[in-house]
Amino acid sequence: MLDAVGVLLVLMLDAALSSLLLCSLLLVSSPYFIVSALWALAAVKWACLHVFTSFVSDGKPPAALHGLTALLCLLLPVCESGRVLTGTSFQTYSGPSLDLGELLLVRPACAALAWVLWEGLAGWAEPTIGEQDTTRLLTRVLKYFKADAVYLMAAFTFLILGVVCDTYVPWYQGKVVDFLSSRQLTADFGVCIRELVLVSLGSALFSAGRGGLFKCSLARLNYRLKLLLFHRLLQQELHFFHLNKPGQLSARLHEDVDKMGCTVALNANAMVRSVVKTLLMLHVMFSLSSELTVISCSAMALLGALQKTYIPLHKELKKQTQDCLAHNKQLVAETVGAIRTVRSLGAEPEELRHYDKALQRTSSVRRRAGIYSTLYRLLHQLIFTGMKIVMMMKARTLLSTNQLSIGNLLTFLLYLKPLQRSITEILQSFGNTVATVGVISKVFSYLDRTPKRTKDGLLSPEELHGDVVLRDVTFSYPSAPDRPAVKGVSMRLRPGRLTALVGPSGSGKSSMTLLLKRLYEPEEGEVLLDGEPLHCYTHTFLQEKVALVSQNPVLFSGSLRYNVEYGLKDVPFQKVREAAEKVNAHRLISAMESGDNTDIGERGEKLSEGEKQLVAVLRVLLRDPKVLILDEATSHLDLNSQRDVLREVLSGGRTVLVVTHQLHTVETADHIVFMEGGAVVEEGTHAQLMERRGRYRRLKEEQFTEP
Numbered sequence: 001m002l003d004a005v006g007v008l009l010v011l012m013l014d015a016a017l018s019s020l021l022l023c024s025l026l027l028v029s030s031p032y033f034i035v036s037a038l039w040a041l042a043a044v045k046w047a048c049l050h051v052f053t054s055f056v057s058d059g060k061p062p063a064a065l066h067g068l069t070a071l072l073c074l075l076l077p078v079c080e081s082g083r084v085l086t087g088t089s090f091q092t093y094s095g096p097s098l099d100l101g102e103l104l105l106v107r108p109a110c111a112a113l114a115w116v117l118w119e120g121l122a123g124w125a126e127p128t129i130g131e132q133d134t135t136r137l138l139t140r141v142l143k144y145f146k147a148d149a150v151y152l153m154a155a156f157t158f159l160i161l162g163v164v165c166d167t168y169v170p171w172y173q174g175k176v177v178d179f180l181s182s183r184q185l186t187a188d189f190g191v192c193i194r195e196l197v198l199v200s201l202g203s204a205l206f207s208a209g210r211g212g213l214f215k216c217s218l219a220r221l222n223y224r225l226k227l228l229l230f231h232r233l234l235q236q237e238l239h240f241f242h243l244n245k246p247g248q249l250s251a252r253l254h255e256d257v258d259k260m261g262c263t264v265a266l267n268a269n270a271m272v273r274s275v276v277k278t279l280l281m282l283h284v285m286f287s288l289s290s291e292l293t294v295i296s297c298s299a300m301a302l303l304g305a306l307q308k309t310y311i312p313l314h315k316e317l318k319k320q321t322q323d324c325l326a327h328n329k330q331l332v333a334e335t336v337g338a339i340r341t342v343r344s345l346g347a348e349p350e351e352l353r354h355y356d357k358a359l360q361r362t363s364s365v366r367r368r369a370g371i372y373s374t375l376y377r378l379l380h381q382l383i384f385t386g387m388k389i390v391m392m393m394k395a396r397t398l399l400s401t402n403q404l405s406i407g408n409l410l411t412f413l414l415y416l417k418p419l420q421r422s423i424t425e426i427l428q429s430f431g432n433t434v435a436t437v438g439v440i441s442k443v444f445s446y447l448d449r450t451p452k453r454t455k456d457g458l459l460s461p462e463e464l465h466g467d468v469v470l471r472d473v474t475f476s477y478p479s480a481p482d483r484p485a486v487k488g489v490s491m492r493l494r495p496g497r498l499t500a501l502v503g504p505s506g507s508g509k510s511s512m513t514l515l516l517k518r519l520y521e522p523e524e525g526e527v528l529l530d531g532e533p534l535h536c537y538t539h540t541f542l543q544e545k546v547a548l549v550s551q552n553p554v555l556f557s558g559s560l561r562y563n564v565e566y567g568l569k570d571v572p573f574q575k576v577r578e579a580a581e582k583v584n585a586h587r588l589i590s591a592m593e594s595g596d597n598t599d600i601g602e603r604g605e606k607l608s609e610g611e612k613q614l615v616a617v618l619r620v621l622l623r624d625p626k627v628l629i630l631d632e633a634t635s636h637l638d639l640n641s642q643r644d645v646l647r648e649v650l651s652g653g654r655t656v657l658v659v660t661h662q663l664h665t666v667e668t669a670d671h672i673v674f675m676e677g678g679a680v681v682e683e684g685t686h687a688q689l690m691e692r693r694g695r696y697r698r699l700k701e702e703q704f705t706e707p
């Protein structure tokens with residue numbers, strides 16, 4: 001209600017102010033003064049209307065009233081400036097025209113232009129917080145291009161030159177047509193042809209140069225950013241990797257970094273090119289015919305508005321389609337991958353139902369996308385055809401009054417399609433840039449992330465005994481902060497001795513091994529190595545001297561030897577063979593000796609579980625660690641191999657901790673630590689614990705497997 005009354009009041013006030021101000025124009029005679037006065041009067045009028053709208057709406061005028069006041073104020077100066085700038089009626093210009101055609105055709109077009117101008121100005125004047133963020137992020141992306149500044153400068157120079165040449169091709173083509181239609185092939189015709197060839201060549205050369213340079217700098221940026229991001233990711237604490245799934249991180253590293261580079265190298269490139277080209281084309285078109293330009297501009301504004309509405313809708317539906325397709329793919333992969341389970345549980349009809357539902361969702365999204373696309377094309381075509389009809393009618397008048405030549409009309413028509421393409425490109429590149437802001441901020445959030453772990457120290461002693469002490473260690477996983485996995489544990493691992501860590505599932509044994517390897521850090525208490533906290537040692541030293549082998553070791557695709565020597569440089573094969581002989585890995589030795597470079601498959605799928613464990617043990621033994629932790633690392637080996645491995649790992653006075661459920665290992669251990677509920681409940685030798693008749697003895701039957 002307030003809006004309707006407000007609009008009415010504003011219109012009445014505008015009419016009063018306009019008549020008053022226009023009367024004062026009668027005192028001015030020069031065209032320049034008239035136009036300047038129109039702009040000045042528009043400013044005065046805008047101030048009055050602004051105060052008035054604020055007054056009638058209690059200081060909070062609705063956005064629609066802002067638009068209306070802007071339109072009312074800018075309409076006349078924009079329209080009259082256009083008339084004066086075209087120069088056709090400059091000499092005779094004596095102020096605003098009352099011509100009916102102009103009032104019905106030109107004024108509405110100028111109204112649309114004035115509104116667009118106001119929206120642009122208002123948007124510039126008051127950037128929102130989101131826009132400030134966008135600007136900051138985009139500026140930061142630009143900083144990453146610093147190393148390629150020369151390439152980029154050259155690329156942008158080529159871009160401008162290419163656009164200028166490109167814009168003038170139709171201009172010269174029109175001139176050639178004019179020469180041909182006049183049938184007077186004078187020397188000027190030759191000059192004109194030469195210039196046409198020159199601009200065409202320039203356009204081709206500069207465009208090719210621009211494309212190459214942008215692609216080159218984009219490739220360099222991608223390389224730098226990916227390396228930097230991967231480096232940052234590798235530094236993060238383990239919890240970060242629990243929170244962010246591998247697929248997510250990989251997508252960030254590859255797709256998102258690519259998109260980020262494209263923002264500058266492709267979107268900015270397209271944006272600058274299209275803006276320059278649009279301005280140049282408008283300039284040329286205006287000089288050919290101001291009337292036809294105004295008609296095409298109004299149609300373009302309508303097409304722009306249509307596209308602005310359709311593009312986000314189209315993108316959203318495209319994203320939904322892609323999500324649906326990815327989901328369908330995953331569904332099929334999961335079902336086929338687990339076909340044994342699906343068949344044995346008779347779940348085929350259930351899986352078929354799931355897939356049917358997923359397919360229906362996909363086709364519904366596609367149907368909607370199809371309807372919107374058809375509607376968009378229809379409206380687009382209608383606007384374009386309407387514009388052509390109005391233009392042709394106007395062109396007939398202009399041709400009959402000799403205000404326009406055939407060549408100029410042809411040139412004008414040649415500019416129409418590129419103009420429309422340029423405007424579409426501006427909207428698209430703007431939309432793409434805004435769409436990538438989310439992606440960019442995510443990439444930056446990873447680049448800026450400081451790992452939540454104590455900084456590595458500088459200790460790297462020549463000699464290490466391997467005396468490990470845990471003092472009142474408490475630890476909970478960041479994802480379950482209220483449920484400590486290890487509670488106030490104190491124990492000592494002595495050099496040359498085998499300590500067995502036993503207990504029921506979920507008692508905190510593996511968590512202890514992760515703390516000893518410093519993959520996590522205790523919340524309370526400390527882990528000391530030769531009297532110094534683990535974080536005081538350098539990262540490399542600690543990784544060399546303290547080794548962990550888990551029950552399901554991770555192997556990489558590649559040859560057997562590659563996996564055994566993983567992370568080591570130039571290991572003599574003799575050393576590998578000796579280590580393998582000691583742990584009875586004869587099959588592995590012969591495979592490596594025969595130069596068998598066959599891939600062991602993804603995650604070593606072509607090896608048996610026992611062979612995988614042997615590779616993992618060998619890999620660690622080659623590093624000759626001082627402290628060795630085996631977390632059920634030999635559970636898949638036969639008894640003899642298990643004994644061989646234990647004998648070998650204990651040689652050389654190593655400190656060894658084994659997490660095990662095997663009775664024979666427990667019986668040979670020098671010391672046994674029995675854990676339950678994250679705490680140490682009993683400790684001693686096997687004989688001592690059996691004598692005590694405590695939890696260990698009671699649970700022995702359930703806990704340990706006989707050989």
Ligand SMILES: Nc1ncnc2c1ncn2[C@@H]1O[C@H](COP(=O)(O)OP(=O)(O)OP(=O)(O)O)[C@@H](O)[C@H]1O
Nearest residue numbers: 242477479480485504505506507508509510511512
């Ligand atoms: N990544 C994790 N996030 C949250 N909680 C975890 C995580 N890993 C383990 N836990 C929890 O910590 C507790 C101790 O787990 P841990 O793996 O150390 O037990 P475990 O004694 O090694 O068991 P098992 O013998 O079955 O390997 C369990 O309650 C487990 O649910």
